[in-house]
Amino acid sequence: MMMMKEVKLVLKKQPKVATDAEVVSPDHFAGKSPKEIGQLKVYHGRKELPLSEFFEIEGEAGSSPGETSILVRGDLKKFKRIGMRMSAGKVVIEGDVGLHLGAQMSGGEIILRGNAGQWLGAEMSGGIIRVEGDVGPLAAANYPGSVEGMRGGIIHVKGNVGERLGRKMQRGTVIVEGDVGSFAGAMMRGGTIILLGKAGEALGYNMRRGTIISLSGELDLLPTFVYDCTYQPTFIKFYYVNLKKYGIELPKEFYDGVYDRYSGDLGELGKGEILILKKQ
Numbered sequence: 001m002m003m004m005k006e007v008k009l010v011l012k013k014q015p016k017v018a019t020d021a022e023v024v025s026p027d028h029f030a031g032k033s034p035k036e037i038g039q040l041k042v043y044h045g046r047k048e049l050p051l052s053e054f055f056e057i058e059g060e061a062g063s064s065p066g067e068t069s070i071l072v073r074g075d076l077k078k079f080k081r082i083g084m085r086m087s088a089g090k091v092v093i094e095g096d097v098g099l100h101l102g103a104q105m106s107g108g109e110i111i112l113r114g115n116a117g118q119w120l121g122a123e124m125s126g127g128i129i130r131v132e133g134d135v136g137p138l139a140a141a142n143y144p145g146s147v148e149g150m151r152g153g154i155i156h157v158k159g160n161v162g163e164r165l166g167r168k169m170q171r172g173t174v175i176v177e178g179d180v181g182s183f184a185g186a187m188m189r190g191g192t193i194i195l196l197g198k199a200g201e202a203l204g205y206n207m208r209r210g211t212i213i214s215l216s217g218e219l220d221l222l223p224t225f226v227y228d229c230t231y232q233p234t235f236i237k238f239y240y241v242n243l244k245k246y247g248i249e250l251p252k253e254f255y256d257g258v259y260d261r262y263s264g265d266l267g268e269l270g271k272g273e274i275l276i277l278k279k280q
Contacts, residue, residue, distance in 0.1 A: 005062040006069040008073075008218070011074025011075065017044060019124065023051060024079075028084050094114065101119075132159070134157075150173045151171050156248050157174075167186045173268060174194065176195050185207055190210045192210065228263050257277045
């Protein structure tokens, strides 16, 4: 079993402006001493400053990203791109964080014990992001000009998520225990979104493929979605068992429930589906 080594960052100074901290990632920390980690550059507005300008740094990084764990403590709302493009290892954040957390990541795990800004997990292709708080708009979405949103991995949010969740999503799984804003699953091409709470307007707008599963039963679907049937999907049982392996416990009614199936968006290819749990 791989033994991970931990680097601890404790915020000592708040930045005055939004700060690009993409270097806070196992990929950048691996193989470096605390002094070398402190010399990594962050972008504070137009200024290039060492990471040690803002954080107390202690601990030891592993020799590879997969052997490196990072613990970050403090109010990080002005820090963006933490864990962006990470490929392995672990990042744990105790506090709120800014934009682009875990965006374009391909592996590893991010645990956030707080809230996150926009673009969480945008265009990610692998790994897992766990959020205990709320998340801003455009989680698991595509960046402007890009044709692909989330392409793999798992995002699990215990709180609420803003609008346009999973825009142009291709693959992967998103689970939201709270409510989601409008246009969730817009222009989806694949993947699965599981909603335990309420959804805003225009759910699945222009989706071509993919699956949205709602356990709340409180949906106002677009007229371009049509009812197909009521049944017990076998594949949902596999989702339930597989997600449990990642420590994600879904309600038992998700496993053995009966669902109304709607296909759409008929304004597009129409091969997407929205499954709504039928309340007993």
